[in-house]
Amino acid sequence: MINHISELYGRQIKLSDLSEELQHHPDIHVRPALAKIAGRWVCTRCQAKLKPTLAGLPSGQFYCYECIQMGRMDTLQGLATVDEPNRFAAVKHPMSWRGHLTALQAACAQQIVEVFKDHRRHLLWAVTGAGKTEMLFPTIEWAIRHGLRIGIASPRVDVCIELFPRIQAAFDGVSSVLLHGKSEAPYQYCQITVCTTHQLLRFYHAFDVMVIDEVDVFPFSGNPMLHTAVSNAIKPSGGLLYLTATPDRSLLRAVKSGYLSVGYLPIRYHGHLLPEVTIIKLPKIAAQIKESRLPGQVMTMIGRLVAAKQRFLLFVPTIQDLQRVGAAISREKIRCRYETVFSADPKRLEKVAAMRSRSLDFLITTTILERGVTFPGIDVLVLKADDRIFSSAALVQIAGRVGRNSERPGGQVLLYCSTRSSSVKACDRQIKQMNQKARQLS
Incomplete structure (x- = not known):
């Protein structure tokens, strides 16, 4: 049961999961969990267009079978959200990391900062072991200094678990949270969120800075629901960075069409070549x-x-x-x-x-x-x-x-x-x- 308004900032949660008092809070916006658009039921959370034969319930109601693993959305539910207020404490020196980037890493890092300043969508194609995480640090520092909310997501739980302590150590004075299906710690409103891409289904116009790591991997690659989750989780004024060492065809097409700008880093942080097979x-x-x-x-x-x-x-x-x-x-x-x-x-x-x-x-x-x-x-x-x-x-x-x-x-x-x-x-x-x-x- 959710009792504090901050747990709804930039999130979309079933109205029934809120305390009775919170359900009537003046800042809460409520949308139907399922909406009928052009004669078809559409899930408001994941945007899936539902087939009546699959979505129908014995009661005559309908539910979303696409995002059921995140909790059932049905025609009796409301979806509650509160506008993201970016209510974060000012941190004078946000970055505690004292390492150094190579010249090539620094150039890529500055390019990433410019991407978010310009609210763009960008692909960084960097070899495995190039130091992608460290190249994010200047962007995270810039975002924190400007009071922005940061989301870093990956399709893989393992990636999130390994990434989170590195982010925590690099920004130890900044509030951060790790979210995945096996998380035991309760959700809390933080400036930095590291999560699996599935967890983004619970966010709505939350993040000014959104990074998707290992973007080419299952279950994210080719999954319209998770791509929708990313789009919904980013603010309309936000920017998006994709990270991968092995871009798939859809990403390469997006680059070719101009939807994504692209940067390259073909060498690892230590300057040695990739071991060949x-x-x-x-x-x-x-x-x-x-x-x-x-x-x-x-x-x-x-x-x-x-x-x-x-x-x-x-x-x-x-x-x-x-x-x-x-x-x-x-x-x-x-x-x-x-x-x-x-x-x-x-x-x-x-x-x-x-x-x-x-x-x-x-x-x-x-x-x-x-x-x-x-x-x-x-x-x-x-x-x-x-x-x-x-x-x-x-x-x-x-x-x-x-x-x-x-x-x-x-x-x-x-x-x-x-x-x-x-x-x-x-x-x-x-x-x-x-x-x-x-x-x-x-």
Whole structure:
């Protein structure tokens, strides 16, 4: 139950979720949760145009089945909001970060500031490990100094969880909140909001500065509902920044049409090139894994890395492959500490934390760890890299887990596959092209 008016600033919440007293507050605006437009029911929260056969209820009412996971919207509901007042305490020195940007990072950072000053929409195409978060700091500082509200969203919970403490540390005197489906802390009105893109469905004309990180990734890419959530969450006078290392076709079309301006950063913050992939053809690897066996070449590499205390991520395409590969490694009796992890794993966050704290030698993982998580100094092995699960963008992101730390800017990216699929070749080509662009800048 919501009892304080500040919890509604720039938000859209079911009227029934408000206290009785708050429901009659003079500053609250109420819209129908579902509105009939051109003869069709449309959800006011997510803008979905609903099919009567799917949206109808036995009572004769209608509901939105598209955003049901965020709480039911139906024809008996009102959607309450309060205009965003930007009621934030002045902070004399908002940025506590004392690091330095490279010349290229600083140029991109200044470009981002100008984007928001001009209320534009912009894409920053930067390689994995380029230091995108740090390049946001000048913009965040500028926004705070001007009393603006900042939203930073990502489709992935893991990305938000990793990003939030970095933002907190860089702006430790500024109010901030982390929102995602597994959040236990209650919502509170803050100047900086870090959240999953799904959480934006609860905001309405809230943010002056909106950043969407990993914009090309599921479930955001190609999802009209989440794109609508972003549009609704930004103020009409606000600006929008997309961040990615692997823009999809829709983003490239938006750049070509002029809807998005674009900036590039083809080199990492430490100035070293991206580690390039090594493609290793093993024609029988898929059949062997199906039998819970691993090719000798793969097992030898695993043993070698464990013996050298070189930590790594071992990617497989499916959940079934997690158990099969784990069983194969267990039979070899290699003395090692590892876990398997996948998107619906209830202990996913704990396992990632164990890897980060060096309690594990490696993780066997699906594509859930292809991006947004950093483990310094690791190598990467991809089994069945030619499987259709591994798109070229996924492989580029997986390769991007390696060499992110200045103390070990290189490392191995080993792609084991039966054939050189189009995705494997495209990954190899894109990394080499980015490295060529980086050489031209140095």
